[in-house]
Amino acid sequence: MEPRSTACAVFLIPELVLLVSAYLSSSDVAQCIRVCKDWSRQFETHLxxxxxxxxxxxxxxxxxxxxxxxxxxxxxxxxxxxxxxxxxxxxxxxxxxxxxxxxxxxxxxxxxxxxxxxxxxxxxxxxxxxxxxxxxxxxxxxxxxxxxxxxxxxxxxxxxxxxxxxxxxxxxxxxxxxxxxxxxxxxxxxxxxxxxxxxxxxxxxxxxxxxxxxxxxxxxxxxxxxxxxxxxxxxxxxxxxxxxxxKIKSLRLPSNGLGSFNPLPLLLLKSDLLDLDTCEIPGFSQDEDIREIELIVRERCPRLKHLRCPCFKYERQDGRAARAFIRGCTALQSFTSHMFSDYDAESIGEEGFYDDRDEFEPRLIISELLYRHDSTLEAVLSRCKKLTRFWVMCDSSGNSMGAITSTHISLSDWVCMELRELGLTLNLRPKDSELYLRMNRKEIADWSEDDHDAHVAYQQSMAITTKRVYTQIGRLEQLEELALQIDRSHETCQSESDYACNLTLYKGWLGEMAGLKNLKRLRIKADFWSAMGQAEVEFILEHWPLLNEIAFGCDLAHIYAAPHWQWLRIKRPQLCFASETQP
Incomplete structure (x- = not known):
């Protein structure tokens, strides 16, 4: 009786109950309520x-x-x-x-x-x-x-x-x-x-x-x-x-039609109401001077660190405003977008859409971003030691923008050991690879012995490179959220089924990620789950003790019907399965 009475006496302190409940989920609080009447009285209000x-x-x-x-x-x-x-x-x-x-x-x-x-x-x-x-x-x-x-x-x-x-x-x-x-x-x-x-x-x-x-x-x-x-x-x-x-630190304004009249953005940017740290790039009127926007951002928003690009497609004015913001930011740390269509410099030239800036200046939003603020996306992983979030996720409709190849992100050792959130869109075999371009000109039946040897060597090289990617992920001991997507565009020569074994123990590289002891959320938007079985869920149970959510890019009926996923839910009742079929 002594241990129980001591526990009850401890939780008679309201401040302690408040502190403990702050770290508990609703289901955890409900479990505390069921312990005894004293705990029920103390914890019920926090439910x-x-x-x-x-x-x-x-x-x-x-x-x-x-x-x-x-x-x-x-x-x-x-x-x-x-x-x-x-x-x-x-x-x-x-x-x-x-x-x-x-x-x-x-x-x-x-x-x-x-x-x-x-x-x-x-x-x-x-x-x-x-x-x-x-x-x-x-x-x-x-x-x-x-x-x-x-x-x-x-x-x-x-x-x-x-x-x-x-x-x-x-x-x-x-x-x-x-x-x-x-x-x-x-x-x-x-x-x-x-x-x-x-x-x-x-x-x-x-x-x-x-x-x-x-x-x-x-x-x-x-x-x-x-x-x-x-x-x-x-x-x-x-x-x-x-x-x-x-002052207002974070701003997101309503969108407006392409180039149509919109008085709000410039009025607010020129006012004393803003001291922006985070901003979604607003839509401006067609007749606004892009140079003026760039100047205002540089002078009035010196602490602007986080930019969000709104979703737009083939809207030139929005692209010009986005580039003006990128040029005006002097302390940019992150650039986020759900999806947008960047411009092709040659097609813009053919249609006469050049602005009157230097002819050789980058006109693409992504190239402008990299030109002004970093050389490559993968360089961030190998240079920024204090990075806490790296998120490059494409939509599932075939848009490849932002997809990065396994070769690129495995060139150097990652130094961002403080990373908490990682989202990657993988392209294991891009179409611009030299071997693909050479082999694509022939039928397999016409391959020479050297062709077959080159193909085997290439496959082995890609396997080593892909393993290195998962090994790098496994070193991120502070990682709390991991999201994996694949490139489904015409820029890759692999299908979704080619990725199915990546998160298995015997044919893939799940074992390389045993070090993710702090992982709480796993989001697998491509079919990494169909090849997983009992051995893989036992690995998850043993090595990822804090995992409380897995989001699958499919109907959950397929997951609930699999006995090994049922087994995992029984072993870890607090684990939540979610369906994430949207980008």
Whole structure:
């Protein structure tokens, strides 16, 4: 009895319980609750801290009085609200007490949902929701949670007039992210948001994403305020009465049509509201001077380190703006893009699209990036000792941009031993190899003995090179996330099946990665799993003790049906399988 009573006594200290629970997942906290009544009382409140209700939980609210009462009783403990699904019953329970108190109905303030720090509805993107029924409840939560620091909500929330007023009262707000359920917004809505949030003294991240807006000359809010007046007034309000007010460090603006009028980017870049560390390259008006953009970035954004290139294809103006940002950055550390189409210098010349800069200056975004900030992608791995993230992942539609060959990334020893996240798109046998070009001119039946010998030697060379890649990965003892994709474009002469054995023990190089003791997430977007069997999952269980998620680029039904993956789930119940079929 003594050990149990001692353990219970230790967890009577609330500060200790709070510290321990910060390192536990929701399932871990649930296990603690089941230990004994004392632990249940101490840990139950922390089970509600990060409230991410599932579809099952939300559906249960409609017919389970017990579930309904539990949510009402514990809503005061919720700090993060991140639903995977929206149903009006859920929001009614959270907002009911707030509305009753607002109507002067007797309600115990200690039971109300008034302690939120974060509201995140971004998982609703792409879902078919009718926003009107539940938006009023979200607005109620915003109005009664003045300590909110992070808010991610749909643009359609502005259909309710008091929503921008509620946002304007969040004096502790640090991160505001706005998305649109139908990917479209109006300039009036954007101006209303800016009018509400730009004066907030703690706001450092302002993100609009998955949204396109069309601007017109003279667009204003209902009270007649245009973008220039709003930015000027926000600057005065933000800094005149608050010497400790912060500037916006991370910015992502709505996209606009190719070259169409867009007043926001230059107005914000020229203002005193920004001190950018991270930025998605915005779209500019067609008539904007690219040299001016470059100069403003260099002078007004000296600490800009992380650039994100928006997804665009065959839009010359966006490419010019991206190159202007790259040239203007003097401290660039990372460049990220989901996908974009770079320009071919020769085709641009043929179509007469040259700008009036030096004729010999690089015109491709990637070449501009490498020319200005590093020589090659693989050089980063062998030079940057303090690198913590290296992510080169292509989409699965055949676009090879960013794919790197095994030969390139195995030329030198990697020195980035502090790497935490690694994503690679591999091309084990590029078509530009000398042997491929020579062999491709002949039928296999016409090969000479020397041809066959050269082919065998090439195969052996590629095997050694590929093994070296996995050996290099295995040396990254601090690595927490590993993602592997393959080049599916016309730039490779291998198919997906040629990679199937890479993560096996007997025909591949899984054993080279036994040193990844801190690996938590494995994302295999190509078919590295079909050749894996019982020996491989036993290796995972033994050598990767912290692994808690494997994301497969296939339907999980194929994984659940395999007995060796079932065995691994039984042996490690906390391991989560996910499907990652998107880029």
């Amino acid at each position: 509600w801290t990060n409230f991410c209700p599932s579809v099952y939980f939300i559906d249960s609210l409609s017919f389970s009085p017990h579930m309904n009462a539990a949510l009402s009783e514990n809503s005061r403990h919720i700090r993060t609200f991140r639903p995977a699904y929206i149903e009006e019953t859920l929001l009614q329970v959270l907002a009911r007490g707030l509305l009753q108190q607002q109507d002067d109905t007797t309600e115990d303030p200690s039971t109300l949902c008034t302690n939120l720090w974060r509201i995140d509805l971004k998982q609703l993107i792409g879902e078919d929701y009718t926003p009107v029924p539940w938006h009023s409840h979200i607005v109620t939560l915003l109005c009664h949670n003045q300590r909110l620091t992070c808010v991610t909500v749909p643009l359609e929330l502005l259909q309710i007039d008091v929503s921008t007023t509620a946002i304007a009262q969040l004096r502790h707000l640090r991160h505001l992210a706005i998305f649109s359920l139908d990917n479209e917004g109006t300039s009036r809505e954007i101006l209303l948001i800016l009018e509400a949030c730009l004066p907030l003294p703690e706001l450092t991240k302002l993100h609009f994403f998955e949204m396109r807006v069309t601007w017109f000359q003279g667009d204003t809010t209902p009270d007649g305020s245009g973008p220039e007046a709003i930015i000027e007034e926000a600057t005065i309000t933000r800094f005149s009465h608050n010497s400790s007010a912060k």
